[in-house]
Structures are given as structure tokens and as C-alpha cells.
Amino acid sequence: MKRxxxxxxxxxxxxTTAFAQSxxxxxxxxxxxxxxxxxxxxxxxxxxxxxxxxxxxxxxxxRADGPTKAFAxxxxxxxxxxxxxxxxxxxxxxxxxxxxxxxASSQRDMLDKLKGLKGDDFVKxxxxxxxxxxxxxxxxxxxxxxxxxxxDLKAWAANTRPALEHHLKMAHDLNK
Numbered sequence: 001m002k003r004x005x006x007x008x009x010x011x012x013x014x015x016t017t018a019f020a021q022s023x024x025x026x027x028x029x030x031x032x033x034x035x036x037x038x039x040x041x042x043x044x045x046x047x048x049x050x051x052x053x054x055x056x057x058x059x060x061x062x063r064a065d066g067p068t069k070a071f072a073x074x075x076x077x078x079x080x081x082x083x084x085x086x087x088x089x090x091x092x093x094x095x096x097x098x099x100x101x102x103x104a105s106s107q108r109d110m111l112d113k114l115k116g117l118k119g120d121d122f123v124k125x126x127x128x129x130x131x132x133x134x135x136x137x138x139x140x141x142x143x144x145x146x147x148x149x150x151x152d153l154k155a156w157a158a159n160t161r162p163a164l165e166h167h168l169k170m171a172h173d174l175n176k
Contacts, residue, residue: 036147042140042157043097047086049137051100052107053079053130059114060126068123071170075130078167082160094152127174134168 060072145158
């Protein structure tokens with residue numbers, strides 16, 4: 001009986017940790033402590049980030065100044081490419097996860113805010129959003145590339161990270 005209770009207690013703790021990890025990823029706790037996200041969380045966040053990058057950059061191509069338009073066009077091209085690569089990993093069966101059909105509500109809110117802005121207000125907000133989004137993406141891809149549990153996805157994250165770091169540098173440069 002004692003062994004049964006201990007085994008049950010261990011099983012409960014392990015299952016709680018698994019659920020907490022997903023919650024910790026959503027709340028940002030994993031990022032603070034440098035823990036790799038679960039595969040499902042990584043796929044969801046990476047795909048949603050690409051959606052935001054593409055949609056916000058399409059607005060920037062329409063509304064922004066020359067340097068910002070050039071940056072935005074590069075974001076559209078590069079993030080469409082990473083979206084297709086991620087879809088291929090998932091649809092090819094190498095990654096067991098579901099792709100989201102829409103971006104996160106916080107990203108939708110940022111996009112809605114951008115839609116309501118014009119001129120310098122739009123450009124400043126777009127620059128800020130790009131810097132923040134790329135900081136988050138670099139962190140996400142670093143954590144998964146360093147400690148993810150799917151070898152194919154881990155390699156893809158590690159190979160994609162330098163491009164995201166370059167995007168982050170470009171976004172920093174826009175804000176100067």
C-alpha cells in the first residue's frame with residue numbers, strides 16, 4: 001500500500017509538471033528561467049509569430065516610409081519562408097503538433113492597434129512591435145534549439161535563429 005501511495009504521488013507530481021510547463025510557457029516563466037518549450041508550444045508560438053510578422057509587415061508596406069517598407073518587405077519574404085518550412089515539418093510527419101490557424105490574441109490586439117494608426121504614429125509603433133516580436137522570437141528559437149525534444153525541429157530552430165537575430169538587429173537599427 002505504501003508503494004502504491006508513493007507511486008501515485010510521483011505520477012501526480014510528474015503530470016503536474018507537464019501541465020505547468022505549458023502554462024509556464026504561456027506566462028513567460030519558461031523564458032525567464034531559460035527552459036525549452038514543449039514541441040506543441042514551440043510550433044504554436046513560432047507559427048503565430050510568423051503570422052503577426054507577415055500581416056503587420058503588409059500594413060507597413062502600404063503605410064510606412066521607404067526604409068521601413070524595405071524592412072517590412074524583407075520580413076514578409078523571410079517569414080513566409082519560415083512558415084512554409086514549419087508547415088513542411090508538421091505535414092511531413094517529422095513533427096507531431098498542430099499548426100494554429102490564427103495568431104495569439106495579444107498579437108491580434110497589436111495588429112488591430114497598428115491598423116488604427118497612420119504616419120509617424122504607425123511607423124513608431126511598427127518599429128517597436130518588430131523589435132519586441134523579434135526579441136521574443138530569438139529567445140524562443142534559442143531555447144528550443146538548445147533544449148527542444150524533437151531533433152528535426154530543434155535543428156530547424158537552431159538554423160533559423162541567425163536570421164531572426166539579423167531581423168532583430170535590423171529592427172534595432174530602424175529605431176535609431
